[in-house]
Amino acid sequence: MPPALPPRDRAPRLRPLAGIVGPLAVCGVVAAVLVGRETGWAGFGVGFGLALLPLPLLVLTFRWIDAVLPKPPRTLAFAFGWGACVATLIALFANGLLVRVLTGSSATLAPSHADTLEMTVIAPVVEETVKAIAVLLVFLHRPEAFNGVLAGLVTAGMSAAGFAFTENILYLGSAFDQDLEWGPETALDSATVVTFVVRIVLAPFAHPVFTALTGIGFGFAAMLAPDRRAPRFGLPLLGLAAAMLLHSVWNASTSLPFLGFAAVYALVMVPVFAALCWLASTARDRQLRLVRRTLPVYASAGWLSPEEPAALGSLGARAASRRLARRRYGPAGVRAVAEYQAAATTLALLRERADRGAAGLDFHARERALLGRLWRQRAVAGPLTVASAQETRAAMAAERAA
Known part of the structure; x- marks a missing residue:
């Protein structure tokens, strides 16, 4: 069940x-x-x-x-x-x-x-x-x-x-x-x-x-x-x-x-627009790298499964987990997974700022609050995130084999 x-x-x-x-x-x-x-x-x-x-x-x-x-x-x-x-x-x-x-x-x-x-x-x-x-x-x-x-x-x-x-x-x-x-x-x-x-x-x-x-x-x-x-x-x-x-x-x-x-x-106008597109794409990639690099700290502490940081740092795997959530739980499941992903991403960005000494004095309170949000959704979103990682790896392996 x-x-x-x-x-x-x-x-x-x-x-x-x-x-x-x-x-x-x-x-x-x-x-x-x-x-x-x-x-x-x-x-x-x-x-x-x-x-x-x-x-x-x-x-x-x-x-x-x-x-x-x-x-x-x-x-x-x-x-x-x-x-x-x-x-x-x-x-x-x-x-x-x-x-x-x-x-x-x-x-x-x-x-x-x-x-x-x-x-x-x-x-x-x-x-x-x-x-x-x-x-x-x-x-x-x-x-x-x-x-x-x-x-x-x-x-x-x-x-x-x-x-x-x-x-x-x-x-x-x-x-x-x-x-x-x-x-x-x-x-x-x-x-x-x-x-x-x-x-x-x-x-x-x-x-x-x-x-x-x-x-x-x-x-x-x-x-x-x-x-x-x-x-x-x-x-x-x-x-x-x-x-x-x-x-x-x-x-x-x-x-x-x-x-x-x-x-x-x-x-x-065209060069400025192109520069903004490049900046947005670069910033998105940076956020995903920070998620993959930072979240293993929380995985080693038991807040996440070992496979989840890589999945949460991939737009393809995140989309796959939402699709799985929709099939199993409907819109409520999608909301739970989206909340889980948002909390994990915010936590990774906050941790990166703390590592640079830029998080502020309320870092630990904000970190605890984000971990609480993560934990509330973990029973549903955690297994779906792991499943999406496995699904994405299988798809990539099949593509390489083809």
């Missing part, structure tokens, strides 16, 4: 959840009304529908980045909601309702903005600052979910994706409203088509790329010892400054002739 699944923690969270969702919803409604009044409600509906299109790609990308130690869904939802509702609302007011600058010039790849200062200085500073606040809040209030560069990339990316979503509604809705007024003869004359190509096809990652630089700064700061206050304060500011600069360069490129815009896109 298989072991019983441990009971789920059902501690009441409705009050703090309402304290977060309520203000986000109010800001979202106000922002939607402001955007709708500017674009017209027909334009708002078209902009909303088109702005949804890049979201699956963005979410899948951040899930890939976050695969080793997934952030709690409520943390990601908060970051996205902050960007889509609060950050956008603040930016609309602080920039003097950006629509005044952006409307009427989005039908060409070389827009001519009336206020270059606002586009290249004010907007990048304001927008990157308000998006970064979501990263700062998670950094300060959810330190257990913020343990390195990947956490910074994902949190910043989700905040920026939310901001881009609402801003895309604004751009696309305004373009559609312009088309209704002027009636373009061909698709090339359509503000909606050109805006869609630029914002959704060519640059769906623009805002996440900008704000990712801020997230990297916070991520490196999170890896330092708590007593290293100067770099923990300075690195996020350095990342924020880099985000503002890149955002300013991108905004300035939209006022250049097509060849200038294309040069900035190819020589600046």
Whole structure:
């Protein structure tokens, strides 16, 4: 008979959840009304529908980045909601309702903005600052979910994706409203088509790329010892400054002739995006290596089976253990295995920080708490993790034999 699944923690969270969702919803409604009044409600509906299109790609990308130690869904939802509702609302007011600058010039790849200062200085500073606040809040209030560069990339990316979503509604809705007024003869004359190509096809990652630089700064700061206050304060500011600069360069490129815009896109945006992909892949591999290298200490102490560190340090074996859990226990089993993997990974990263002298004075209390989480799920998740290791070795042996 298989072991019983441990009971789920059902501690009441409705009050703090309402304290977060309520203000986000109010800001979202106000922002939607402001955007709708500017674009017209027909334009708002078209902009909303088109702005949804890049979201699956963005979410899948951040899930890939976050695969080793997934952030709690409520943390990601908060970051996205902050960007889509609060950050956008603040930016609309602080920039003097950006629509005044952006409307009427989005039908060409070389827009001519009336206020270059606002586009290249004010907007990048304001927008990157308000998006970064979501990263700062998670950094300060959810330190257990913020343990390195990947956490910074994902949190910043989700905040920026939310901001881009609402801003895309604004751009696309305004373009559609312009088309209704002027009636373009061909698709090339359509503000909606050109805006869609630029914002959704060519640059769906623009805002996440900008704000990712801020997230990297916070991520490196999170890896330092708590007593290293100067770099923990300075690195996020350095990342924020880099985000503002890149955002300013991108905004300035939209006022250049097509060849200038294309040069900035190819020589600046694409290399930065490629560098961020490389950094994310390298950081994921580093986390997996740390799991394989660090967890044997706990296996020798009896907290894990000898085969588990290697399995927990392999994305393939982790996925295999979740598949086994689904077949044997259903969704509850998958949750138990995911909790087990998250606790083990967090424990490995915490131990590595302790080995570097950067874990802080509460290391032993946090270590005990993580070991407790691990132990509660071990009866179910431990055998499945061992089985996944055996299954993965058998698959690799069969592949070599073939």
